[in-house]
Amino acid sequence: MATQEDTTPAETVSNATTITRIIDAVAAAAPEIRAGLPGRRVYAETDNPSGETPLEADIFADGMLCDRLGDLPGVGEYASEEREEVIDTGAGGLSVCIDPLDGSSNLKPNNTMGTIVAVYDAPLPATGDDMVAAAYVLYGATTTMVVARDGAVTEYVIHDDGDYETIREDVSLPDDPTVYGFGGRVPDWVDDFAAYAEEVESDPSMKLRYGGSMIGDVNQVMTYGGIFAYPTLADAPEGKLRVQFEGYPVGYIVETAGGRSSDGEQSLMDVEKDDLHARTPVYVGNETFVDDLEAAFEN
Numbered sequence: 001m002a003t004q005e006d007t008t009p010a011e012t013v014s015n016a017t018t019i020t021r022i023i024d025a026v027a028a029a030a031p032e033i034r035a036g037l038p039g040r041r042v043y044a045e046t047d048n049p050s051g052e053t054p055l056e057a058d059i060f061a062d063g064m065l066c067d068r069l070g071d072l073p074g075v076g077e078y079a080s081e082e083r084e085e086v087i088d089t090g091a092g093g094l095s096v097c098i099d100p101l102d103g104s105s106n107l108k109p110n111n112t113m114g115t116i117v118a119v120y121d122a123p124l125p126a127t128g129d130d131m132v133a134a135a136y137v138l139y140g141a142t143t144t145m146v147v148a149r150d151g152a153v154t155e156y157v158i159h160d161d162g163d164y165e166t167i168r169e170d171v172s173l174p175d176d177p178t179v180y181g182f183g184g185r186v187p188d189w190v191d192d193f194a195a196y197a198e199e200v201e202s203d204p205s206m207k208l209r210y211g212g213s214m215i216g217d218v219n220q221v222m223t224y225g226g227i228f229a230y231p232t233l234a235d236a237p238e239g240k241l242r243v244q245f246e247g248y249p250v251g252y253i254v255e256t257a258g259g260r261s262s263d264g265e266q267s268l269m270d271v272e273k274d275d276l277h278a279r280t281p282v283y284v285g286n287e288t289f290v291d292d293l294e295a296a297f298e299n
């Protein structure tokens with residue numbers, strides 16, 4: 001459930017309290033973001049820093065989250081996939097990176113999408129070691145939120161009033177994995193990944209689950225076990241997904257849930273890139289799948 005508002009003066013707010021306030025604020029915003037999606041399916045007029053054209057819905061969600069998170073005592077920096085530069089709130093404290101509406105291209109076909117939250121105890125761009133919490137909201141048939149903090153993953157349902165309730169504690173990837181979701185196109189996959197993908201797809205226990213929104217696809221892996229991959233493509237040698245906004249937080253959540261993450265060679269948490277909007281290949285899932293992937297890429 002949402003916490004009591006802490007009345008401690010801002011200058012003495014602990015990181016733990018700030019993380020709780022960030023999660024509370026994201027949960028409170030979620031129903032309003034969801035309610036604001038209809039009527040915002042049109043493209044905005046300018047591209048984002050990754051060269052993608054956002055929807056009005058992306059801009060709407062980013063504006064709301066920037067206002068609410070940027071106003072929190074203990075949040076010193078706010079960055080978003082939709083903004084070129086980091087916003088310094090002047091308050092000092094933790095840094096928050098937001099993908100306001102991951103998979104917003106799913107709005108028109110009314111499929112899932114999500115909000116990704118990465119919290120770092122360092123100025124941006126941060127490293128994987130700086131991460132202190134990560135979360136995602138999933139706008140599906142219901143609105144749920146998965147939070148990794150203090151060494152554990154918890155899944156919540158978010159009610160219409162923004163209050164949230166635990167539905168799964170100590171979430172861990174199932175030992176009998178059954179789903180895989182691979183982004184990009186088979187002809188664009190580099191050869192190593194194409195061979196690996198063929199091996200996974202030939203496993204009769206594995207089913208394809210790919211919805212085009214990373215958070216929806218990762219939540220399938222968090223629920224049923226398996227692997228999600230957005231690999232290096234012939235025309236995307238660095239991959240498509242962003243390190244600070246997608247790779248680190250999803251890697252942190254899956255590893256906290258007992259799985260593994262990789263960029264093909266190392267844990268996503270060990271990837272180091274100077275650019276706030278740098279990209280990386282993303283592979284997350286059960287340990288055996290990621291170990292096999294790295295072995296395939298080594299040979």
Ligand code: P6P
Nearest residue numbers: 102103104183184212213214215
């Ligand atoms: P494709 C959504 O745009 C996103 O950033 C991720 O959520 C998703 O995994 C990927 O891109 C989908 O990419 O090439 O399948 O449309």
